[in-house]
Amino acid sequence: xxxxxxxxxxxxxxxxxxxxxxxxxxxxxxxxxxxxxxxxxxxxxxxxxxxxxxxxxxxxxxxxxxxxxxxxxxxxxxxxxxxxxxxxxxxxxxxxxxxxxxxxxxxxxxxxxxxxxxxxxxxxxxxxxxxxxxxxxxxxxxxxxxxxxxxxxxxxxxxxxxxxxxxxxxxxxxxxxxxxxxxxxxxxxxxxxxxxxxxxxxxxxxxxxxxxxxxxxxxxxxxxxxxxxxxxxxxxxxxxxxxxxxxxxxxxxxxxxxxxxxxxxxxxxxxxxxxxxxxxxxxxxx
Numbered sequence: 001x002x003x004x005x006x007x008x009x010x011x012x013x014x015x016x017x018x019x020x021x022x023x024x025x026x027x028x029x030x031x032x033x034x035x036x037x038x039x040x041x042x043x044x045x046x047x048x049x050x051x052x053x054x055x056x057x058x059x060x061x062x063x064x065x066x067x068x069x070x071x072x073x074x075x076x077x078x079x080x081x082x083x084x085x086x087x088x089x090x091x092x093x094x095x096x097x098x099x100x101x102x103x104x105x106x107x108x109x110x111x112x113x114x115x116x117x118x119x120x121x122x123x124x125x126x127x128x129x130x131x132x133x134x135x136x137x138x139x140x141x142x143x144x145x146x147x148x149x150x151x152x153x154x155x156x157x158x159x160x161x162x163x164x165x166x167x168x169x170x171x172x173x174x175x176x177x178x179x180x181x182x183x184x185x186x187x188x189x190x191x192x193x194x195x196x197x198x199x200x201x202x203x204x205x206x207x208x209x210x211x212x213x214x215x216x217x218x219x220x221x222x223x224x225x226x227x228x229x230x231x232x233x234x235x236x237x238x239x240x241x242x243x244x245x246x247x248x249x250x251x252x253x254x255x256x257x258x259x260x261x262x263x264x265x266x267x268x269x270x271x272x273x274x275x276x277x278x279x280x281x282x283x284x285x286x
Contacts, residue, residue, distance in 0.1 A: 037099065041077055044101030045070070052081070052104075068092060076105075078256075094257060116253050118262040120168045123246065124186075124195045126158055131166035133264060133284045138250040140258040141182035142175035142210055145271040147203040149259055153274045155200075157281070165281060169199065171246040172258050178210050181234070183243040185216040188233035192225045 045067065052065050063085050070079040076096040083090045096105045118136045135157075139146040157165060173179030182202055189198030201219050202209070209215040220230040233239075250260070254267065261268040264284050272280070 038072070041099050041101070044099065045077070045079065045097065048097060048101040048104070049081075056083070062086065063090065070097075116262075116265060116267070118253055118265055119249065121170065121246070121249065123168055123170045124190060124199070125166055125168040126196060127161065127166040128163050129166065131164055133161070133165045133281050134168065135165060136168045136170060136262040138170050138172035138246070138253075138255045138258060138260045140171070140173050140175055140179050141186070141202045142173070142179045142206060143258040144206070146259045147206050149271055150200060150203040153272070153277055156274045157277060161281060164285060170250065171243045172250045172255055172260070173243065173247060174258060175210075178213055180240070180243055181213045181216065182209065183246075184237065184239045185213075185219075185230075185234055187239035187242060188230050189220065189223070189225060191233060192229065194223050194225055197223050 049065060049067060056063050056065060063083060065081050065083050068080040068082050070077045072078075073096065076098055079095050079097050080092055081095055082092045097103070120134070120136060137149075139150075141147075154167065157167060171183040173183055186195060186198050186202060189195055198219060201223070205215070205219070209219075216234060217227060217231055221227045253262070257269070259271060261272075263280055268280065
């Protein structure tokens with residue numbers, strides 16, 4: 001249902017003319033010092049939210065949406081919207097909503113025009129060492145779309161552009177402690193020369209280990225690693241600082257979610273198909 005709701009909302013024009021009162025439960029962050037722009041946006045957002053709910057309930061009776069929080073971002077506001085039913089939260093998704101409340105863009109399908117220099121650090125990479133196209137990915141092993149990219153797109157890029165593209169993997173754990181431990185486990189596997197094998201195994205079995213991190217040792221044994229050294233490495237937390245550095249570097253570059261890519265320092269936010277990546281790569285190979 002999560003994917004269907006997200007697709008339902010992508011890029012539609014809200015276009016509502018009738019005003020409604022502001023819900024203090026949703027917009028309690030507005031105080032007497034709030035700017036006139038913010039107050040105006042809160043009114044428009046309330047109207048947009050009513051239209052969002054109307055459209056959702058056409059296809060998903062019993063499902064509703066509410067705003068968790070929002071922050072200004074130039075001509076748009078970044079709004080986190082929670083979708084829920086009687087059993088609780090279904091998903092929380094990020095959208096860019098225009099100040100007038102009439103245009104909604106999913107953060108998963110946005111490309112930033114801002115260019116920043118992104119360090120490869122000393123993180124794992126695959127492909128050509130002196131590549132004309134460098135893709136730095138900030139990813140989370142617990143992120144479903146990161147797994148989809150790794151298993152369906154990344155492997156094809158490596159296979160078809162191995163002499164011209166370098167792909168660098170950096171950690172951006174946003175799904176809690178299990179995400180951090182998975183990133184640390186991958187670094188421990190890297191110590192024994194099996195990073196990429198372990199990397200793909202984590203994505204392939206994402207649902208298996210997320211609530212059972214003891215599986216990390218099983219995967220090490222399955223790949224023929226020295227299990228005692230792997231256990232000592234993981235238990236020591238020796239790579240925690242490395243993972244946290246990746247995360248903080250990502251934040252400094254403007255990363256807010258996963259997956260986020262920098263292709264020759266151009267930011268691309270969200271999952272892209274192989275065909276889309278082919279176009280982005282070919283443009284930079286010209």
